[in-house]
Amino acid sequence: MADPNPIDLQKALSGINYPAEKSALVERARQNKADDAIVSRLDGLKEQSYDGPDQVQKAVFSG
Structure with missing residues (x-):
């Protein structure tokens, strides 16, 4: 599975x-059927x- 890129991220959040x-x-x-890598990265963000x-x-992307 490739690392997500900024374009894929923006499509996922459309x-x-x-x-x-x-x-x-x-x-x-x-809902936008984003790749699992994108969902995982978003799920790992701080609650805010x-x-x-x-x-x-x-x-x-900065971790």
């Missing part, structure tokens, strides 16, 4: 309204509200 909690990000990714896609991307 249609989400920000700010969004971690649980909403994971649910949206599942994310203000926008840039903040989510930074959290996912």
Whole structure:
């Protein structure tokens, strides 16, 4: 399984309204049939509200 990339992440979160909690990000990714690697990365984020896609991307790819 390849590592997720920023484009795949944004596709996985298509249609989400920000700010969004971690649980909403994971649910949206599942609804959009995202790859398991993306869902796993989102599920590993800190429990907090994310203000926008840039903040989510930074959290996912910076660890």
